[in-house]
Amino acid sequence: MGEWLRRALVVAAKDIRLELRSKTSLLSGTVFAALVLLIFNFARDPTSLSTLDLAPSALWVTYAFAAVVTLNRGFSVERENAALDGLLLAPIPRGALFFGKYLANFAFVSVVEAITLPLFVLFFDLDLGGKLPGIIAVAGLATAGFLAAGTVFSAMVVRTRFAELMLPVLVLPFMVPPIMAAAEATARLLGGRPLSEILGWLRFLGFYDIAFITLCGMTFAFVVDE
Amino acid sequence: MSNGELERAGRVVRRGGWITGAALAGVAGIYVMALAYTPVEVRQGPAQKIFYIHAPAAWAALLAFSLVGLASILYLWLEDPRLDRFAAASAEAGVAFCGVVLTTGPIWGKPIWGTWWTWDARLTLTLFLFFLFLGYLVLRQALPDPSERGRFSAVVGILGMLLVPFIHVSVYLFRTLHPQPILIKPSSPSLPPEMLRTLLVSFAVSTLLYVGFVTWRYGLTLALEAREHHARG
Amino acid sequence: MADVPQNQGYLVGAYVVAAVVYLAYTISLWRRARKALRKEELPG
Numbered sequence: 001m002g003e004w005l006r007r008a009l010v011v012a013a014k015d016i017r018l019e020l021r022s023k024t025s026l027l028s029g030t031v032f033a034a035l036v037l038l039i040f041n042f043a044r045d046p047t048s049l050s051t052l053d054l055a056p057s058a059l060w061v062t063y064a065f066a067a068v069v070t071l072n073r074g075f076s077v078e079r080e081n082a083a084l085d086g087l088l089l090a091p092i093p094r095g096a097l098f099f100g101k102y103l104a105n106f107a108f109v110s111v112v113e114a115i116t117l118p119l120f121v122l123f124f125d126l127d128l129g130g131k132l133p134g135i136i137a138v139a140g141l142a143t144a145g146f147l148a149a150g151t152v153f154s155a156m157v158v159r160t161r162f163a164e165l166m167l168p169v170l171v172l173p174f175m176v177p178p179i180m181a182a183a184e185a186t187a188r189l190l191g192g193r194p195l196s197e198i199l200g201w202l203r204f205l206g207f208y209d210i211a212f213i214t215l216c217g218m219t220f221a222f223v224v225d226e
Numbered sequence: 227m228s229n230g231e232l233e234r235a236g237r238v239v240r241r242g243g244w245i246t247g248a249a250l251a252g253v254a255g256i257y258v259m260a261l262a263y264t265p266v267e268v269r270q271g272p273a274q275k276i277f278y279i280h281a282p283a284a285w286a287a288l289l290a291f292s293l294v295g296l297a298s299i300l301y302l303w304l305e306d307p308r309l310d311r312f313a314a315a316s317a318e319a320g321v322a323f324c325g326v327v328l329t330t331g332p333i334w335g336k337p338i339w340g341t342w343w344t345w346d347a348r349l350t351l352t353l354f355l356f357f358l359f360l361g362y363l364v365l366r367q368a369l370p371d372p373s374e375r376g377r378f379s380a381v382v383g384i385l386g387m388l389l390v391p392f393i394h395v396s397v398y399l400f401r402t403l404h405p406q407p408i409l410i411k412p413s414s415p416s417l418p419p420e421m422l423r424t425l426l427v428s429f430a431v432s433t434l435l436y437v438g439f440v441t442w443r444y445g446l447t448l449a450l451e452a453r454e455h456h457a458r459g
Numbered sequence: 460m461a462d463v464p465q466n467q468g469y470l471v472g473a474y475v476v477a478a479v480v481y482l483a484y485t486i487s488l489w490r491r492a493r494k495a496l497r498k499e500e501l502p503g
Contacts (some may be wrong), residue, residue: 012438015318043389131348149385160368170361173399174353204399211391219381222302226373232496239492253481271464276473282476304494322484333473335467372462404498435481442488449495 001036004096011092011100016107029070029112034063041123051124056187059120060179063139066116067146067175068168069110076099094221102151102213109143126190130189134189134198141205148212149174156224174212181205231455235448242442249438252431253279256415259424276334278424282432284348285327289436290320291355291386294362298383301376310376313383315443317362319436345404351390358386393401 040058157163183203256457260278301309367377
């Protein structure tokens with residue numbers, strides 16, 4: 001188990017180092033998220049819809065699309081460098097390979113989300129009060145959920161011609177349940193409800209995460225191996 | 227050699243065509259039964275009869291999806307290309323049935339529920355199946371290598387199956403939080419025998435139509451493979 | 460007793476649309492199969 005985890009972390013570290021060199025994923029994702037938030041703000045009629053009503057949806061739509069943008073860049077880099085083939089020759093258990101890539105993706109998307117959050121608070125004029133831990137918990141669980149399918153699909157679409165288009169087409173249905181739960185929970189938190197009220201949503205997210213991380217880990221082998 | 231392949235494909239295609247033809251005749255029969263034989267429901271009016279087409283199509287869509295999922299699992303395990311061909315055929319048929327559900331649903335919903343769309347369990351799930359089918363088929367189109375195509379779409383099929391229960395729960399949770407406006411409550415209870423009979427026959431016809439479509443599409447795949455083998459060979 | 464709602468228009472609309480969808484897919488299958496089964500133009 002320790003060996004398996006170590007290998008996964010090696011894979012994750014390699015991906016993270018690669019990204020830190022060019023930073024393209026992080027930059028694309030962050031800029032994109034900021035722009036989407038901006039559009040939400042200007043697309044709103046301030047007299048009809050309060051910021052608090054729109055805020056959770058705006059945040060989660062932004063996070064969803066920023067995640068897709070970030071994921072797209074990740075695998076493209078590898079394809080360009082043919083680095084994936086080298087990695088596959090190594091006898092890494094495919095589950096560990098999946099988990100390593102998944103962790104790296106989680107790191108990238110988390111950074112994008114973390115940078116976006118203060119912008120969100122600023123644009124929507126929110127008072128975060130003691131709500132931050134709850135929001136981080138929700139965001140973490142939801143992101144953990146949809147990145148599982150995201151990691152598998154981004155490995156698949158690398159082989160196709162229109163990868164940037166194929167990835168959203170495949171992954172968006174899988175993002176709906178976690179995003180729905182996250183938006184509902186975020187709405188409650190921003191509305192000042194205590195953490196105890198969103199435990200149901202957190203449980204839903206937890207189940208989703210476990211189910212998909214497991215199955216995606218199991219099926220990843222069929223995507224990367226002949 | 228490949229001429230024999232093509233002939234075999236032709237046989238499967240023709241069988242599929244006949245089954246589909248029979249099923250379409252069955253659909254026409256359902257139309258007649260629904261319009262002439264079944265009574266008009268007093269509270270909902272004639273529009274209630276859309277149900278005889280809508281519900282069996284939803285059943286067929288779900289059947290198509292389940293079988294794609296099952297074939298996907300078996301394909302990854304057994305690597306039998308027949309399973310892959312079957313899954314692809316089932317997915318296309320699924321799109322057709324989803325199309326019927328998603329068009330007749332709102333047309334039924336407007337007079338019965340007062341609104342074109344309502345996030346009810348059946349309609350929402352079918353919408354998701356539709357997008358999953360589409361993603362599945364689009365992915366297949368984008369993968370020329372048969373091994374990749376089979377494996378990757380099988381993974382999509384399996385992950386899609388896992389998504390379904392979560393969609394169910396999401397819809398349930400969503401609906402309890404956002405009660406949908408319902409102006410007229412559709413009647414439930416006592417189903418007169420004509421209605422029940424028509425519904426049952428319609429489900430059977432729907433299933434037959436699914437079998438017809440899948441057989442036909444399977445034969446088409448065989449034919450396309452035969453042509454490709456001839457070109458390469 | 461209340462009047463039965465006069466919504467036959469929807470009924471007809473739905474039945475027509477459903478028929479169109481089924482027939483469209485059937486025709487698509489038929490055309491593709493015919494093209495694939497042509498003997499004269501077998502490649503190679």
